[in-house]
Amino acid sequence: MPRYKSLDEIFDEPDEFGLLDIKKTNRGAAATPDARNAEIVSQVNAFYESNGRIPDDNSLDLEEMKLGTIWRSIRTSPSAAMMAADRNRLLGHGHPVVSTATIPETESPAVPEPDWREEVANEEVPASLDDIFGDDDLDVHDAVLNIRNVTPASERQLPDHRADMFPCPDFEHFEDGFAEMQSKLESGDRKVLPVQDNVEITVYEGDFFIHRGLLVYVAEKTELSRRSGKPDHRLRIIFSNGMENDPLSSSFRKALAADKTARIVERAGFGRLDPEWDQDSMAVTGTVYVARSLSRDPEIAEVSRILHKVGVTSQDVRRRIADAKNDPTFLLAPVEIVATYELHNLERMKVEDLLHRFFDAARPQGLVITDRFGKAVHPREWFYVLPEHVSQAVQLIQERRLHEYRYDTQRQLIVKVEQGN
Known part of the structure; x- marks a missing residue:
């Protein structure tokens, strides 16, 4: 084995494996800073459309934090390409930009007094983070600048229902x-x-x-x-x-x-059977609603004309169904309200319990929805009934005569209970 006296002798030897070849990279050559900024604007718009807000630069989510930080740094100096990518007008260009050519030559816009905090020359101030990272003097490995193996926010599993305030x-x-x-x-x-x-x-x-x-x-x-x-x-x-x-x-x-x-x-009393247990409860009436699923699932779509959700709510029905497509109790699909019935002098919980027990025989067996977390959900408020059946049952509850009738699933009719049965 040869012995070397100096490094020069080592480097003079043929490098047959190319171990000493240094490949220079030109970071930022693939796209101009303006094009990269326009891409950031496009990503922020996509985030806004999915989440209803711009990304937070203080978010605990690394991807959102990175996007929000870059957005904050580039939004104050939008270029034409950035505004073209801003389909939701997040850059505040709702009104046309007035060209400086329209300003008379005799008039000049007021120039504010310089601030001591702005003494740095303009050419030394980077316009964006991309300008900083694209600086040839800043030799930073790509792994530091790019987050890999992170699922985009738009593709992540969303919660079944956004219970916003x-x-x-x-x-x-x-x-x-x-x-x-x-x-x-x-x-x-x-x-x-x-x-x-x-x-x-x-x-x-x-x-x-x-x-x-x-x-x-x-x-x-x-x-x-x-x-x-x-x-x-x-x-x-x-x-x-x-x-x-x-x-x-x-x-x-x-x-x-x-x-x-x-x-x-703590409640008063010693339990739910105690008369004092409900003394703090507030009397809140509600609305009976009948909803039809607009799901494209073939197994649901083919029975959508006879499969209905019978619910009772104390809140606005429109609010209740607003997020139906993300709610397994609504079969993870939009719904349409086909009938509503206002309750008068009736407790919502008792009406709901009566209706669900009355139509229990018409509840579909094996109705299962898999939520976004892979868990099986069994909705319990769907029945093979028609809106007119629900209307008739509500009327019988108002008349205090529901116990005199039953729902016949074979004939799909509400029939009077025979004496002795």
Whole structure:
């Protein structure tokens, strides 16, 4: 084996494997900074269309944070290419840009006094992050600049239902109840309990909680479904600040557990059979609605004329179905409302229970929807009935005569119960 006296002798040897070849890269040559900025604008617009907001540069999501940071740095100096890619006018170019040629020569725009913070020469200030990363003097490996193996936000699994906060349209029905409960808490008539770790909270309609520093009232617990065998309900939650949302009971329990300041407001009495148990509940009526699925699933589409969802809600029906395409209880598809019936002097929960028990024999067997997390959901409010059947049943409830009839699934008719049966 030869012995070398110096590095020069080593480098003078033939490099048969090309180990010493240095390949120079010209980062940024593939596209101009303006073209890259236009691509960023296009990505921000796609994010806005999917999420209803621009990306947050302080987000914990790395991809959103990166996109938001670059967007913040380039949005103040939009080019023609950037505005052309801005289909949602996020750059604020709703009005045409006035050309400087229209300004008379005798007039010159006012020039603000220079600020000590802006003493750096203009040519030394990069216009975008791409200008910084494209600097030949900044030798940074591509792996530092590019995030790989991250699923784009637009392709990620979305939650089944966005239980966003929104103003409560009938908050006047709840104001007195909140004031009364606040008085009871201050006087010590009602006590609060901390939310214990690893203890599943049972949420009942009429319960009060303290969440995010606000009094919270469970105005509605409806739409029973089963996820992987576990029962779940849709809730209507009213906040003492006049807002509301409609999460699943499982999601609401998780939110309470995550809030270290959350508290459970104890009810009066010793249980649900105690007459004092419901003394804090507020009387909230509702609307019976019949919905038809617009799903393109062949198994659902072929029976859409006779398969209907029978629901009862205390909130605006239009709000209830607004996010149907993301809600397994609506078969993950848009729906159309084919009939509604207002309740008068009737408790919503009792009407819902009566209707579902009355049409129980017409409930489809084996109706299963797989949610976005791969869990099997069994919706429980769909029946093979027609809107007129629901209308007739509601009328019989109003007349206090529903017990005199039954639903005949063979003839698809509501028939009178024979004496002795």
